[in-house]
């Protein structure tokens with residue numbers, strides 16, 4: 116079943132990040148109340164990272180038992196540990212180090228200087244195996260999965276008209292990303308679309324065309340963001356600039 120997307124427009128990027136942070140804290144606390152734990156899939160990118168910083172700085176963060184939160188990432192740049200291009204590195208100081216997380220529940224993608232060396236396909240398989248092991252033989256429950264959207268409509272590291280967009284694997288290696296760095300690891304649509312809720316978090320006028328097209332019937336081949344759906348909700352959380360071409 117595909118849920119119809121909802122759209123919430125916030126005045127600007129900063130307000131958007133604060134509002135998504137509040138929503139995320141509530142979603143994680145609700146999941147913990149319902150099933151004892153919570154799982155979020157994080158995104159990199161400008162607003163994604165600002166959102167994580169806003170979560171860590173929020174007084175409401177104590178509504179969540181961070182030791183019972185599992186974290187995964189939608190995609191990662193396949194570069195060495197600690198490289199500032201990595202999405203997990205961008206999250207480290209502003210979010211990961213500020214919260215009392217259980218390190219065993221923080222599932223970073225392998226690094227290009229890690230156990231698989233520079234073999235991105237092996238690293239993708241390793242992350243897929245981690246996911247399936249964590250879920251006891253199937254994918255874990257993702258309570259919420261956050262996605263940024265690129266100016267050309269990419270989500271995670273799924274770019275327009277790409278193998279990754281067609282893949283039925285759990286996790287793929289992307290070897291030719293048009294946006295640097297070129298080698299990346301990414302969840303695929305069959306994995307993304309198992310999430311309970313998918314939130315596309317987008318700010319800025321450079322994203323308006325992609326947002327407008329994704330919400331006007333573009334295919335996921337043309338605009339990958341059009342292919343992301345949650346089981347119970349698909350939320351476009353945008354600022355006014357990014358909402359400029361959404362049809363009324």
Ligand SMILES: O=C1O[C@H](COP(=O)(O)O)[C@@H](O)[C@H](O)[C@H]1O
Nearest residue numbers: 158159160161162263264265271
């Ligand atoms: O490359 C990536 O870009 C997107 C969006 O980034 P932004 O800075 O334009 O908001 C991000 O969602 C993705 O995780 C990342 O790897």
